[in-house]
Amino acid sequence: MIEYTVVIPTVGRPGLPALLHAVADGGDHAAREIVVVDDRRRGDDLAMPELKVPTRLLRGDGRGPAAARNLGWRHATTPWVVFLDDDVDIGPDWHQRLFEDLAGQPAEVGAVTGRIRVPLPERRRPTDAERGTAALESARWITADIAYRVSVLEAVGGFDERFRRAFREDADLALRVSRAGYRVEEGRRLTFHPLKPERVFASVTAQAGNHANALMRAKHGRRWRQRIGEGSGMLGRYVLTTGLGLTALVAARRAPRLAVAAGIGWAGLTARFAAARIRSGPRDPAEVARMVVSSVLIPPAAVGARLAGELRYRRPRRPAAILFDRDDTLIVDVPYLSDPTAVTPVAGARDLLDRLRAAGIKVGVVSNQSGVAKGLISRDQLAAVEAAVRDALGPFDTWQVCPHDDGDGCDCRKPAPGMVRRAAADLGVDPADCVVIGDTGADVAAAGAAGARGILVPTGRTRPEEVEWAAEFAHVASDLRHAVSIALDGGA
Template sequence: MARTDYAVVVPTVGRPGLERVLRPLLDAGDDGPLEIVVVDDRLEPADELPVAGLAGVRVLRSGGRGPAAARNVGWRAATGEWIAFLDDDVAPPADWPSRLAADLAGLPAHVAGSQGRIVVPEPVGRRPTDAERGTLALSEARWITADMAYRRSVLAEVGGFDERFPRAYREDTDLALRVIDAGYGLVRGERRCPHPLREDGHWGSLRAQRGNADNALMRRVHGPRWRERVGERPGRLRRHALTSALLAGTAFAAATGHRRSAAALGLAWGALTAEFAARRIAAGPLNPAEVTAMVVTSALIPPLACYQRAVGEVRHRRALPRSPGAPAAILFDRDGTLVHDVPYNADPALVRPVRGARAAVRRARAAGVRVGVVSNQSGVARGLISPEQLRRVNARVEALLGPFDVWRVCVHGDGDGCDCRKPRPGMIESAAAELGVEPGECVVIGDIGADVEAARAAGARGILVPNGRTRPAEVAAAPETAGTLGEAVDRALRGPAG
């Protein structure tokens, strides 16, 4: 049988069991992966990971941007037809590599992913706690990346993981639905991967309510029936909303002197809260600490869940479904593209966005695309702008247009011989590297020929938005042009021209 061409990507925040995850892969021989990519997602790691020195292991960093971003950094850097994702707290057995190879061998081209069977051990001699039940549910979850392999070509086609999901929650479900929407199938393999029974403490259920904000994003990009598509039962949000409304009504009636109304509303709130608490208590060990925690958290969860859902609805109110052809990042020129060109501007008060700039950048963010700025600023080399003045002008741009994921500014002059000044590709390559993407996954939007020439030199897609200072020859030479910045962003989000 031909060797199965796969790599393994493991995002990590430095859990102590990381070497246990990698050991079966390193000892697998001919069935092992082509390479192992570990992505360190600690924000500011104080030391190297203990696996950094292992032969066959490549360690990358993703800057604490969450598991979706870490996995994107990993699969984009890895080679191989298949990318197998493992979490850093699973315990793959010694035969996992050979069983993965068997699961992947011979899969038809329309099958884009294979999920491993997650095995979570039941607690011995007692019922599981509320926190443990959350881990046990992983054994029935669909398409989770604790053990999930995807074709690399399909990951590239759909754009990988959506980094609008900041936690280890829903980002894998979102990816699976986009892969299915692209016309591919997903299957469950025969390999098994144990997952330890994780104890998140008595109050972990309160922290888990942050997932309601991610559910708001899921509803926005996949529609109201997304749970049905992944085999999930409806959540309790409507009942939580009723419970929270009764609690608010009780407080209002009491504060305004309506005692009978307060009593009636309070009884109704108490009944719903008691039902919720009783259901959770009955499923777990009946020890005093667990019962107390269930009573307290059952009163706190409904308003907290509603609050987090409201936060998500506001945060993602403009969210758009991620287009399969959308770029990983859009890099904008600054002067003449995002803001009106004021030569060698040193005054933040003179910064004025071009028409439609706010909406255009907002649409890119809403589509889950990273945004950045790549700008020549030779005024610093010429002594016409100080570095501090440049910093304040850029800060004003962000204040008016919102935060950008990356800034690259070349302060050199024409004769300095740097690699960053457009039309050279240095800034685009550096910005892409910081974002953890390939230059070819970026779109560069600018108003002069140097912008699109830099894009071409870096292997990125360039779109020219001509204005009064754009020369006719530059327009004629541009691979793509757009009449406005908004049109350019829309063209970028629709995917490559032609």
């Protein structure tokens, strides 16, 4: 029997009760539990209908769908979790198809997507907004309906909560899941996504997604669009259009000929852009007016959002804190170390830590210690080893330990981001102002999931694929001294 939890982040859309009833009415293939995450910033608690399956309402904090989904799946007690948007309609045989999609999947399949259908008008061409919604039908890994193994979400740390909008967070997760060695398959179940209401400036405000594109580039390299199956995008044309427009404005007084030439170029590109959008639509006066106005505003909005994202995610910054893995990073690794007399610092570690302290940079430890869960290390022994490390290496501003084992469902065991986030909160700094240094891919992945920078210092036990991944998407250092240099300088 396939057991799954349905997680629905919501901002209180009116179709939520109908969706909940449809999800709960699954007969023998119904979910074990439905988890609704109310992600509104304020307001009274949502009124939840009486349903045939247990339903839990969690309160988010308005940090966006990625954070809301993380909150939901971390409360799941089933092997699978199915994410649904709060405005979709599931097909009449959705539960049976879901069961067939998940049944018998091999362990290397980490997720199974649903098929999305968007009903378009039959008697006219779709508007620009309707075409945008219809693009969801061909989108890969869309979280409007996708099932993930909880163990896989734990392994990669879940969604990256820096994606504050419902954009790119699904592709980022799927890329990380694929890099971790799992496959994302397409299922047969059918889910219907409604058209979004027409808003005059919806296509302009949507350009805020270019901020997320900058984060995708920072995390997945320059070829990230090819990795998710997209073309090159429109940014280059937007940059040219915006540049010509700015040139025309700046040169208007001192170089009128240049201003005229730039203005003609800007007008030509803008007219071509607007004409292409108008040609594909219904061409009624209201739609034409929307296309003309928005075609003027879209290029600078897109360029501004992308520039802000590049500055946010690509600019090297001196870190406020450096967080270190313990074993094989600060001290020589002894499996399930319980004897404080066996603590041996890595060569040069004390000197490097003292230099950081003198420079006013906070230092901390984030360490997986599954020996506690396995019964191989007692809490007292763990504390004694910690004290020995402090005696050898000096004081630390924060010390975070995960005592859990794989499968315990915690949010702290790396590559989950919990310890990194708690360390940052303990220090009173933003995770983005932290650097995590460790010897495994889990250390680097935990950093990325928390929004920090990660640096890998490989040892003889670091897997080659971890080094290869870190070399492309993070930093790889030759030793601890080199890692600290990268952290301070922002590059290799």
